[in-house]
């Protein structure tokens with residue numbers, strides 16, 4: 001299992017490096033976020049020892065338990081934790097106290113609560129607005145029209161920093177369709193960035209195991225990868 005995790009990490013890093021090169025982009029502009037939902041804390045620690053720093057969780061309880069377990073054991077440190085699941089008001093405090101990033105902001109109220117509940121000794125919480133990029137009805141995230149309004153409201157909260165947008169498009173067949181959706185997200189990202197005129201707004205979180213290459217070609221700055229790193233989830 002150890003060797004497999006290390007090989008997976010190297011393979012994903014190579015895919016990212018190749019995509020960045022093909023797109024003639026700066027390699028320092030793309031961050032690998034390891035999606036560790038359902039993955040045991042021990043395997044997260046192993047990945048961290050191979051050099052991975054950014055990890056993401058989808059469920060508050062599961063995430064907080066693993067974060068605490070890893071902190072207590074203290075065999076790895078300096079990890080950066082991203083929350084990427086749906087977030088209800090009654091769970092914002094736990095998230096504000098334990099995570100470094102929240103990428104699924106789709107309402108002002110959630111962002112306000114996170115800002116109020118963020119312990120000041122931890123520094124500001126980093127936020128991304130989730131955009132429902134392909135209009136999928138069952139999915140969370142704001143429309144492209146709502147995104148700019150929400151961004152302008154969030155940008156001035158005291159204990160948070162608005163870092164960018166996040167998308168989870170429905171899986172589509174073929175590179176062209178993937179590219180179409182990712183390019184749309186890139187355009188929205190650039191237009192919000194222009195309107196906000198904020199240098200903190202630097203993160204376009206898009207691309208998962210199945211579409212790392214196209215996401216990076218379209219301008220992603222953060223790919224969220226689970227399966228390709230840790231194997232299929234049960």
Ligand SMILES: *Cc1c(COP(=O)(O)O)cnc(C)c1O
Nearest residue numbers: 035084208209224225226227228
């Ligand atoms: C699970 C998940 C991922 C990772 O998906 P893989 O296909 O396993 O790489 C990325 N982003 C979000 C929001 C997820 O829930």
